[in-house]
Amino acid sequence: AQTVTQSQPEMSVQEAETVTLSCTYDTSESDYYLFWYKQPPSRQMILVIRQEAYKQQNATENRFSVNFQKAAKSFSLKISDSQLGDAAMYFCALGSSNTGKLIFGQGTTLQVKP
Amino acid sequence: DAEITQSPRHKITETGRQVTLACHQTWNHNNMFWYRQDLGHGLRLIHYSYGVQDTNKGEVSDGYSVSRSNTEDLPLTLESAASSQTSVYFCASSELRGAEAFFGQGTRLTVV
Secondary structure: OOEEEOOOOEEEEEOOOOEEEOOEEEOOOOOEEEEEEEEOOOOOOEEEEEEEOOOOOOOEEOOEEEEEEOOOOEEEEEEOOOOHHHOEEEEEEEEEOOOOOEEEOOOEEEEEEO | OOOEEEEOOEEEEOOOOOEEEEEEEOOOOOEEEEEEEEOOOEEEEEEEEEEOOEEEEOOOOOOEEEOOOOOOEOOEEEOOOOHHHOEEEEEEEEOOOOOOOEEOOOEEEEEO
8 A cells, every 4th residue: 555654744944944844655666756735725736846756866846855765765845945935734645657646645734934 | 728626615514415526627637536635634535537437446435426427527426424524625637647636626515
């Protein structure tokens, strides 16, 4: 079975500082994808970043980057220069290349302090 | 622009009633999914479909059903609503191999 675990229910960061959200996963598949989604109070699910498991290079999208450790099955999200608009719940998700199913973690609520 | 829409956005229903939540996508995606979101559990997969006439059970499918008669729609039916089914429900669609999923705005369902 595929599982995703986010062990930090809540995190806080000072505006302009850097924060890292943790995610671990488990899968028996060799071909899969990993995602971070952001859910602001509006409830809309927004894709932040995507990583293909076969790529060794860590994905980066502007202030957002990941640390993908395939052997450790770890996929953390780093947010640099945090902004007030980054305050949201963040979900880590594991996608199967065979089935297309997305399995989500429990979520981490990020608070950004001015 | 292509989109995925859910209706209604909010619904209150009584225990024992049948409820149907609508999901319509114009992405022309074959894959469609229904999730429920509950505090402490993240999003849990209820049912999913790979195409017309195809439906599959997810990890929390008891008490729910879906049908896929065309590419665009995947309605979710609660056969006999229970208070444990009070939740926020999300519909999503994606291409098959690892592409991002596109989500609807969610439906907040309250069963009283």
